[in-house]
Amino acid sequence: MSSDLTEPGTGPSGAAPTLSEVAKRAGVSSITVSRVVRMPDLVAPETRARVERAMRDLGYVPNLVAGALASARTNSVGVLVPTIANSIFADTVQGLSDKLEPLGFSVILAQSRYDAVREDRVLAALLSRRPEAIIMVGSPATEEGSRLLRNARIPIVETWDLPANPIDAVAGFDNYKAGVAVAKHLVAQGRKQLAFIGGDDPRGTRRWFGFRDEALASGLSEPRRLILDRKDSGSVAAHARLPDVDAVFAANDAHAIGFMSGLRKAGLLRDGPASAQPVAVIGLGDLEMGQLISPTLSTISVHGDAIGRTAATLTQERGGERRIDLGFELVLRDSG
Amino acid sequence: MSSDLTEPGTGPSGAAPTLSEVAKRAGVSSITVSRVVRMPDLVAPETRARVERAMRDLGYVPNLVAGALASARTNSVGVLVPTIANSIFADTVQGLSDKLEPLGFSVILAQSRYDAVREDRVLAALLSRRPEAIIMVGSPATEEGSRLLRNARIPIVETWDLPANPIDAVAGFDNYKAGVAVAKHLVAQGRKQLAFIGGDDPRGTRRWFGFRDEALASGLSEPRRLILDRKDSGSVAAHARLPDVDAVFAANDAHAIGFMSGLRKAGLLRDGPASAQPVAVIGLGDLEMGQLISPTLSTISVHGDAIGRTAATLTQERGGERRIDLGFELVLRDSG
DNA sequence: TCGCCTTATGTTAGCGCTAACATGGAACAA
DNA sequence: TTGTTCCATGTTAGCGCTAACATAAGGCGA
Numbered sequence: 044m045s046s047d048l049t050e051p052g053t054g055p056s057g058a059a060p061t062l063s064e065v066a067k068r069a070g071v072s073s074i075t076v077s078r079v080v081r082m083p084d085l086v087a088p089e090t091r092a093r094v095e096r097a098m099r100d101l102g103y104v105p106n107l108v109a110g111a112l113a114s115a116r117t118n119s120v121g122v123l124v125p126t127i128a129n130s131i132f133a134d135t136v137q138g139l140s141d142k143l144e145p146l147g148f149s150v151i152l153a154q155s156r157y158d159a160v161r162e163d164r165v166l167a168a169l170l171s172r173r174p175e176a177i178i179m180v181g182s183p184a185t186e187e188g189s190r191l192l193r194n195a196r197i198p199i200v201e202t203w204d205l206p207a208n209p210i211d212a213v214a215g216f217d218n219y220k221a222g223v224a225v226a227k228h229l230v231a232q233g234r235k236q237l238a239f240i241g242g243d244d245p246r247g248t249r250r251w252f253g254f255r256d257e258a259l260a261s262g263l264s265e266p267r268r269l270i271l272d273r274k275d276s277g278s279v280a281a282h283a284r285l286p287d288v289d290a291v292f293a294a295n296d297a298h299a300i301g302f303m304s305g306l307r308k309a310g311l312l313r314d315g316p317a318s319a320q321p322v323a324v325i326g327l328g329d330l331e332m333g334q335l336i337s338p339t340l341s342t343i344s345v346h347g348d349a350i351g352r353t354a355a356t357l358t359q360e361r362g363g364e365r366r367i368d369l370g371f372e373l374v375l376r377d378s379g
Numbered sequence: 380m381s382s383d384l385t386e387p388g389t390g391p392s393g394a395a396p397t398l399s400e401v402a403k404r405a406g407v408s409s410i411t412v413s414r415v416v417r418m419p420d421l422v423a424p425e426t427r428a429r430v431e432r433a434m435r436d437l438g439y440v441p442n443l444v445a446g447a448l449a450s451a452r453t454n455s456v457g458v459l460v461p462t463i464a465n466s467i468f469a470d471t472v473q474g475l476s477d478k479l480e481p482l483g484f485s486v487i488l489a490q491s492r493y494d495a496v497r498e499d500r501v502l503a504a505l506l507s508r509r510p511e512a513i514i515m516v517g518s519p520a521t522e523e524g525s526r527l528l529r530n531a532r533i534p535i536v537e538t539w540d541l542p543a544n545p546i547d548a549v550a551g552f553d554n555y556k557a558g559v560a561v562a563k564h565l566v567a568q569g570r571k572q573l574a575f576i577g578g579d580d581p582r583g584t585r586r587w588f589g590f591r592d593e594a595l596a597s598g599l600s601e602p603r604r605l606i607l608d609r610k611d612s613g614s615v616a617a618h619a620r621l622p623d624v625d626a627v628f629a630a631n632d633a634h635a636i637g638f639m640s641g642l643r644k645a646g647l648l649r650d651g652p653a654s655a656q657p658v659a660v661i662g663l664g665d666l667e668m669g670q671l672i673s674p675t676l677s678t679i680s681v682h683g684d685a686i687g688r689t690a691a692t693l694t695q696e697r698g699g700e701r702r703i704d705l706g707f708e709l710v711l712r713d714s715g
Numbered sequence: 716t717c718g719c720c721t722t723a724t725g726t727t728a729g730c731g732c733t734a735a736c737a738t739g740g741a742a743c744a745a
Numbered sequence: 746t747t748g749t750t751c752c753a754t755g756t757t758a759g760c761g762c763t764a765a766c767a768t769a770a771g772g773c774g775a
Binding site: 130134154194195300 | 395438440441442443444445447448453455458462463464465466469470472473476477480483485486487488489490492497501503504505506507508509526527530531532615633636637639640643666667668670671672673684
């Protein structure tokens with residue numbers, strides 16, 4: 044009775060109860076308690092019941108920090124994204140998290156904000172927590188970051204791209220080909236003056252190269268390229284900076300929708316099909332929103348969720364195919 | 380020369396180099412290396428330089444797992460959200476992460492997927508990593524989860540709501556009042572047949588109650604309530620299930636935009652101002668997208684980012700005001 | 716009856732680091 | 746000279762847990 048007065052969740056000193064406090068209360072050694080937590084089948088039913096009782100009485104919560112140090116397994120995965128807000132990467136994080144959580148892994152999330160210095164810093168911070176794998180969007184921006192990851196000797200999964208010399212594993216799609224596919228389509232549609240709007244991050248730039256190369260190969264003049272900062276607001280006004288353009292490839296759906304909003308204000312948007320649009324617009328990402336607006340948004344559909352799940356799977360395997368191309372799909376709707 | 384042949388990042392046994400290996404190479408004790416890492420000012424410049432050299436040569440990456448165990452500080456914060464994808468919560472995660480990262484804290488991210496069982500499970504998993512605080516959207520769904528958090532004796536911040544009996548700190552807004560504000564506005568606009576669409580999660584339900592109570596208090600008949608699952612697709616078809624309704628409050632902007640898409644197909648959407656809309660639509664969240672579509676979306680604007688930043692601040696303080704109402708704002712555009 | 720396996724539990728050592736408390740010397744006032 | 750203080754560094758012990766190796770007791774075939 045007296046020990047029941049101890050507040051649950053606090054040991055004798057008011058600190059969180061430990062394995063050995065549970066052990067003492069249950070009259071067993073601490074390794075037995077450890078086994079009840081991790082491999083209950085190895086413990087005799089009555090012993091197990093006694094231990095479980097003691098854990099409940101004390102409000103015991105295992106300390107994975109200590110466990111990780113002792114076993115050299117942290118059961119955690121580091122995840123690095125440029126940004127998690129308003130972004131297509133959130134699907135990837137959700138996908139990998141859904142896959143990893145049932146396996147007992149936690150996700151340590153970090154954002155680079157498209158800043159190489161910050162990326163190296165958070166990469167080092169991530170690594171110092173000894174995750175069992177790292178999943179990142181894209182590839183390290185610096186040689187230093189790359190070195191850090193190589194030396195970590197854990198599975199590294201680069202996503203949303205198909206780098207030529209990956210550190211380890213890859214789950215993504217060919218951004219260059221995506222640009223090519225869009226240009227091909229616009230050319231086939233008879234568009235003449237192409238433009239590209241988007242950021243100048245590595246993946247966006249690869250989309251641009253594919254887009255430009257294909258346009259040039261088709262005999263068109265070099266498309267214009269408008270580099271926007273991360274704020275969509277820029278894309279609303281973008282059409283004013285692109286006179287005479289009759290087709291635009293936006294590096295992501297948010298830019299595309301912003302651009303269409305600008306077109307609408309300028310009276311250059313129709314509710315009819317692609318053929319009726321004075322200016323064709325193609326996005327990338329296939330946000331759900333794209334199907335809900337008018338005209339519906341044509342886009343390169345990419346399965347962010349599948350990228351995340353595949354990346355998670357790749358962290359658990361050592362051998363096998365380490366380069367998964369999830370592909371993309373040109374989804375044609377009414378905007379272009 | 381010979382030791383330079385050791386691959387960086389690997390100690391004698393191929394494992395990651397440790398503090399004491401660095402110490403030996405630099406000819407100092409391990410505590411000195413530890414000080415160079417954590418309190419460099421306490422170490423003499425030449426000693427420091429020698430240690431830094433040794434760290435670089437060996438590719439030393441501090442092991443925060445061991446450090447955390449020794450110091451009882453993990454420098455991590457657990458974050459629990461219903462879902463991170465396509466969601467207004469991503470802004471909150473970004474905000475708190477931006478605030479916490481410079482302070483040396485890592486974010487351990489977990490998703491409940493609006494599932495109480497999963498929530499309790501990930502809460503326990505989070506706690507076993509001994510975070511120094513927990514930030515969550517909403518409040519624990521179960522008594523068990525609540526108990527777990529209380530016993531953890533760390534700052535707990537509940538967000539996106541203003542619970543009557545919070546566990547510890549709160550950063551949010553009054554969802555009930557948001558519902559009231561929307562109903563008031565629609566009544567003032569002369570709307571008669573109101574409806575609410577959204578999920579049946581606690582916050583959505585509170586919005587509904589405010590909305591309903593205010594409608595009834597204004598002498599209107601009880602609004603209809605359509606509970607949608609997490610897929611927006613439901614909201615597109617929602618208008619068909621709400622005949623004769625002339626105003627709709629959607630629990631979030633995604634539902635609102637989906638609903639508008641359905642209205643458009645039914646010929647019930649105008650490009651003109653709110654007064655011209657056969658059916659008024661008000662959302663919640665103020666997604667950037669809402670300003671880019673036509674008609675522009677009227678919405679309850681909530682600063683998800685500020686909620687995250689405020690929550691992060693609350694994890695660092697013990698005293699002071701622990702209940703921050705960030706408020707909301709009814710932003711009127713063309714949809715209602 | 717003996718040896719050998721199986722099952723249940725325990726003992727020991729140590730993961731890599733840091734808190735707390737020495738230690739030894741230089742600087743300096745009385 | 747003799748404390749006293751400060752600075753730079755070291756020693757010791759231990760955080761809470763688990764891997765690896767005992768140990769003990771029963772079962773069982775030959």
